[in-house]
Amino acid sequence: MSVPSFSLGDDLLGRAAKRRRARSARVASWDHTGRNEDAFVVMPGETAVLADLEGPGAITHLWFVQGCRLVLGPGLFDARQAGTAMVEFNNALGYNWEINDPDYYRNVIIRMYWDDQEHPSVVAPLGDFFCVGNSMPASFQSLPFTVSVKEDSERKYGGPAAFNCFLPMPFNSRARIEVENQGDAAYMQYFYVDYELYAEDLPEDTLYFHAQWRRNNPCDGWGPDLQVNSLETQVPNLDGKDNYVILETEGAGNYIGCNHTVTHFTGTWWGEGDDMIWIDDDFRADGSTTWPPSMHGTGGEDYFSHGWGMQKINYPFQGTIIHEDDVPGYQISYRWHLADPVRFEERIKVTMEHGHANHLSDDWASTAYWYQTLPGPRFDVPPADQRLPRRWEGPSMKDLPPPDRGRLDDLRKAMYEQRDARMAEFTAQRQQWLERRAEESRQRSAKNAEYAREVRRRFVARRRTDSGT
Incomplete structure (x- = not known):
């Protein structure tokens, strides 16, 4: 019996040196106009489809970076001209007054569906799916999941972080990944969904x-x-x-x-x-x-x-x-x-x-x-107010009595009136920016599905040509 001089199994390192009848592809939040507005904006109460893929195939990697900001005061710029998803000036500088939403990792839900099942196979708060407990991210590395956080955001409620998941997620006919914003503020989602397409249906023993x-x-x-x-x-x-x-x-x-x-x-x-x-x-x-x-x-x-x-x-x-x-x-x-x-x-x-x-x-x-095996069990998560973490809070403006403007002189009253007018203008500008970005995100989501179908069509056509059918 002859023994091959070089043989590889399906171990993690061996996969890279073994030829497969597969095609790699990706859907992502990239800006289709070629500009740098690369995040999806998901409005309160809205569900965004991040990936809608035809199979057979398998998702091989998820990368998610997200943010959700609460505006406490008006900024010194036109919010409609913001080029990035979040403004990150230090609030002490006076340019803006924003904080990270401390609860949004529990307010946003991620769902995944395989092969046109009516109910999802994955349902979890976004943060908890990526191992962020109590909406408090911390850097860690493991084989299937990693989280990386800037030092000034480490172990802070709602701190911005980068998430990775390397668990394989096979699908035979279709895969759909979506996120639902059950919070009160818009949030921004950068993402990669990396996947492979296969020429044949998945084996019967696929889980x-x-x-x-x-x-x-x-x-x-x-x-x-x-x-x-x-x-x-x-x-x-x-x-x-x-x-x-x-x-x-x-x-x-x-x-x-x-x-x-x-x-x-x-x-x-x-x-x-x-x-x-x-x-x-x-x-x-x-x-x-x-x-x-x-x-x-x-x-x-x-x-x-x-x-x-x-x-x-x-x-x-x-x-x-x-x-x-x-x-x-x-x-x-x-x-x-x-x-x-x-x-x-x-x-x-x-x-x-x-x-x-x-x-x-x-x-x-x-x-x-x-x-x-499919069909899997039906399950869901509790309502948003039952998911929120217990937050140990330090001193905040909630501890202050509301100011009595009636006791102020005319100059100080005018300062409050000026702040209120700036806040109304800034809020309106920001809402216009969010609505524009949200609509572009919806269009981008639909276009991503078209791109994925085209990649699949070309892959299938090439396999037919190679096989002579």
Whole structure:
């Protein structure tokens, strides 16, 4: 039997040196006029289609950069002439008065649909999908996700950041990615959606990418004021029925991990909750679970592959994004089962205790990621007001009593009147700019779909010519 002198599999590095019957392409937010207005503007209440692709193919990379600004005072320029998506002068200079919307990472929803399913396979707040918990971005690197943030925006609510996702997302007939702005302010979205087109339909054993966000605010703990690891918390949990649920789905597939956001209230330790995962025949015919589950862990930090608490590390498959030592009460972590996927053929339920035997009542949120057969489960996210993070706020103008203009002299009254007039003019100018950019974004979205169809048409035509059909 002859053995090839050079052989490559489908490992990450080997893919680059192996020829494939594929065609690479991209849809992006680039300015079709050739100017530099490269961001989509998505108005409040609007849904923008970022990608609408015909298959067979697979998305190979997502790059997202976004911003959302709240205007507190008028700027010293014509807002209709803004060439960039956001004005970033320091507010102390007096040129403008704007802040980052602290909540928009939870107000904006990302959805993904595969093969014309009526319901999405991915539903999550934009920030949480890219591992930004509590709308507070922090730089980290892992194998499937990275986030990069400027130092002055690190661990600040709504801080601008760059997101990357490298998880493959196959589709046979169609892929659609959209974002919905459920906030009150317009936001700007730069993006790349890189993908491959294939000459043949996907194999029958192909699984489709899914992601779901969940939150318990707070978890229903039976003893939230008991000290973690105290004698009083040493009670048995022999069914897991009150555990926090990270994922529950039916079908065949692979669970590949989650990000996990904790807001801890008692100032002790949020962990000591075991992970418990039920798979296939761990379920009875009536849907109840047997004991013990197929996978039973020993503690929260243990599931995230840490030990003796959580360390400040970013490793390829596990790590900390925000550590409670840096932001008291917050812990944002991740664990990727890419080298060790949790496989299921019929059903899976991934859970974790919130404190030993579920005694803690912390605010938990998570995004689960998995691949499975279609049709996938139907799910959605809670309304926007139930998604917003608990924000620890310092002093702000909300702490000030409203000024009594009636007590001011004529000069000072005139200064307020001047500010009000400038603000009205500036707001109107800015609204015109936003509406123009939003309309151009809608047109660009439709044109991107046309470009993608044309790329697909040329690829198919060339393959037919090469094969002589």
